[in-house]
Structures are given as structure tokens and as C-alpha cells.
Amino acid sequence: MWRVSGKDLLALRFEEHRPHLRAVAYRMLGSLGEAEDAVQEAWLKLSRSDSDAVENLGGWLTTVVGRVCLDLLRSRAARREDPLHDQDGHVRVPDPVVSGPSGPDPEQEVLLADSVGIALLVVLETLTPAERLAFVLHDTFAVPFDEIAPVIGRTPAATRQLASRARRRVQAGAPAPDTDPVRQRRIVDAFLAASRGGDFEALVAVLDPDVVARSDGGTLRPSLLRRGASDVASQAITFARFAEAARPALVNGAPGLVAVAEGRPLSVMAFTIRGGRITALDILTDPERLARVDLEVLDG
Numbered sequence: 001m002w003r004v005s006g007k008d009l010l011a012l013r014f015e016e017h018r019p020h021l022r023a024v025a026y027r028m029l030g031s032l033g034e035a036e037d038a039v040q041e042a043w044l045k046l047s048r049s050d051s052d053a054v055e056n057l058g059g060w061l062t063t064v065v066g067r068v069c070l071d072l073l074r075s076r077a078a079r080r081e082d083p084l085h086d087q088d089g090h091v092r093v094p095d096p097v098v099s100g101p102s103g104p105d106p107e108q109e110v111l112l113a114d115s116v117g118i119a120l121l122v123v124l125e126t127l128t129p130a131e132r133l134a135f136v137l138h139d140t141f142a143v144p145f146d147e148i149a150p151v152i153g154r155t156p157a158a159t160r161q162l163a164s165r166a167r168r169r170v171q172a173g174a175p176a177p178d179t180d181p182v183r184q185r186r187i188v189d190a191f192l193a194a195s196r197g198g199d200f201e202a203l204v205a206v207l208d209p210d211v212v213a214r215s216d217g218g219t220l221r222p223s224l225l226r227r228g229a230s231d232v233a234s235q236a237i238t239f240a241r242f243a244e245a246a247r248p249a250l251v252n253g254a255p256g257l258v259a260v261a262e263g264r265p266l267s268v269m270a271f272t273i274r275g276g277r278i279t280a281l282d283i284l285t286d287p288e289r290l291a292r293v294d295l296e297v298l299d300g
Helices: 006-029 032-047 057-075 106-111 118-124 129-140 145-152 156-173 181-197 200-206 229-238 240-244 295-299
Strands: 207-216 224-227 246-251 254-261 264-274 277-284
Touching: 006 032, 006 057, 006 106, 006 129, 032 057, 057 129, 057 145, 118 129, 118 156, 118 264, 118 277, 129 145, 129 156, 145 156, 181 200, 181 229, 181 240, 181 246, 181 254, 181 264, 181 277, 200 207, 200 229, 207 229, 224 229, 229 240, 240 246, 240 254, 240 264, 246 264, 246 295, 254 295
Parallel strands: 207 277
Antiparallel strands: 207 224, 246 254, 254 264, 264 277
16 A cells, blocks of 8 residues: 655645745745745755644744745845845846736735735835734734744734834835726726837826836846836836837736747836826846746736
8 A cells, every 4th residue: 555654744734835835935035036945945944843743834834934034134135225226226126926917827826815016025125124024924924923023032012013013114105006907907008008109298197296116127237216207207218119019917916017029028017006097117127037937928
């Protein structure tokens, strides 16, 4: 009779939790690759531990991933005062999750549960590592404060205060966007048409007066940060070639655009829309990260 070894059974149990753990790590790190690394580190810790003594495997793994992510955040190079930049002045746009117009696949749906948009991830970047952990684990995944506290070396009361402070910053920096996908797509299409046509006035009309546009080119291409409707509209016209090559996609579950040329992605554009206007435009043009985007999903 075929039997499953203890190690194989443990691996099967771990795989059941992997999608959830990836979702935790993605919110903590804003990086799909680092999220995978954090989840793998959690497996290594589990495989070396006395798993029989773990009563709640899901909770145990969640806090382990949280601790790994906390260490990664603390080890990242010191941020500049403006959290939109790293120490070399590059604008940092979190990794987008790209899916076709028909919607995310089941794995992506778990990753994007609770509408984790690019704008939210950008605000999470402004939190301290401890604030980010307290907020993500408690507010998103309902981990009790008394389980989070030992991970960050604080009391449950202090951990609650960290989460509360983080919550206020998230609510102020990433207010709830519009959720009607038809209306969102209409606004994105209007932006695209105006960019292609070089229509400055039409672009300004779909942009919030205080819109922020971030473009992350990685180490190989220049990064850009623009604020205000006029400045962003002018920039959109300057880079009209991206608009010409753009195809509709869902970026973190919301209508966005992927520019493609000769079978390669040139950019991924994520839009945050509130009150019927674009309040944030996050553009990834980093060739290294774009190489990981699966263009086949655009045909799905």
C-alpha cells in the first residue's frame, strides 16, 4: 500500500497555505519575487521545526512569513525622506499583478483579495516596517495583536497603536477608489485616446488637479515623478509612443494598460480613479521586471 511520508504530508499541508502566504508577503514587500522568497523561507523554517507541536499551522506560518518580511524590510537600504524614491533617486513602483480583460486567475484572485491596488502598496511603502506588519497582519488578515506583538518586540497595546497610526496614514494616502469597472475602463480609454491624439485639454479633463504620476525605469531607464494635471498631461503626450502600443489589461484587478512592441512589454500602467478622475498613474518601465510579465494573459 502506498503511504505518504510525514515530510510529504507536511509539504502538502504547506502548499494549502501557500496562496495565502504569498498574499501576506506581497502586501508586506510590494515585490512578487521577494514574496516568493519569503514564502520559501517559511517552508524551510517549517521543515526544520517540530511541526507536531504547532497547533494552528496557518497562524504559525502567517507570523513566520511576517517575521521574514519584517527582516527584509529592515535590511533594505535606508529610504530617502520622500518614500517614493530609493537612496539612488529612483522612483519605486511596486510590482504589478497583470491579468487579461476577462479577469484574474484563481491564484491572482487570492493574491489580490481585498483590492490591493498599486496605490495602496505605494502608501504601505511609507510606513515603518513595524507599522506595515501590524497593519497588514491585523487589518487585512485578522491576526490578533497578541500574536503580532512578539514578532515586532512590542506589547499588544503598543502594537495596536502602531496599527492605528498606520491605518490613519493609509486612509489619508489611499482613500477608497472608484469601484465600477465599466466607468473605470471608460476613463482609462479616454486617457488613452487623448494621449494618442495629443489632446492636452482632453487629458487634463480626465486627470485630477492633484494627480501624481510615477514611472519606475529600474536601473536601466530614467525614473520620473510628476505632479499636477498640466504636468502629467504634457508628459503623457511626450510619451505617446507607449499609448500607441497600449493594450487593455487588468492591473491589480483594475483597468489598466500594457504597452507591447514586437512581443515585448514596454510598460505596465496602473490607474487609480476617484471621483471620476485619475488621481494616480503608476508606470513600470523597468525592463528586468517587465520581462516577467506574461503577455499571454492579455489574450485571455
